[in-house]
Amino acid sequence: MAEGILKEKFKQLHYSGTVDSAGFEDFHTGDIPDERAIHTLRKRNIDITDHTARLFSVKDFDRFDRIYIMDSSHYSKVSNLARDEKDMEKVNYIMNVINCGSDQFVKDPWYDGLVAFEEVYEQLDRACETLAQQLIKETN
Numbered sequence: 001m002a003e004g005i006l007k008e009k010f011k012q013l014h015y016s017g018t019v020d021s022a023g024f025e026d027f028h029t030g031d032i033p034d035e036r037a038i039h040t041l042r043k044r045n046i047d048i049t050d051h052t053a054r055l056f057s058v059k060d061f062d063r064f065d066r067i068y069i070m071d072s073s074h075y076s077k078v079s080n081l082a083r084d085e086k087d088m089e090k091v092n093y094i095m096n097v098i099n100c101g102s103d104q105f106v107k108d109p110w111y112d113g114l115v116a117f118e119e120v121y122e123q124l125d126r127a128c129e130t131l132a133q134q135l136i137k138e139t140n
Helices: 004-011 035-042 058-065 072-081 114-139
Strands: 066-071 090-093
Touching: 004 114, 035 114, 066 072, 072 090
Parallel strands: 066 090
Antiparallel strands: none
């Protein structure tokens, strides 16, 4: 969901940047997003149906300037793949964008109903809006 939301923010703000998402569970590799995520974003005219899940890899530290994670489990998994402190300097909780230093988790809505996907959308929308605005300020 975060990838789709941030891409839409970039599009709305005419900002050029690469946005990609990856996971840590290989049994999802190649899967399309959960229907509840598709539904939640479709209501906001964001289409994520062309996304397929992929695994996070060490190469992502070279491909991206910033790596945002959703929870402590992700942080631990990214830390285990990091080659050095330079890699880890790129890593942050996405909610720290709006609540600096809070290391607030984004709830995994997978086990809950559509309401949970709506709640996650609200969290991610705020974070992605703030992140997009910060990036624009940094490039001006």
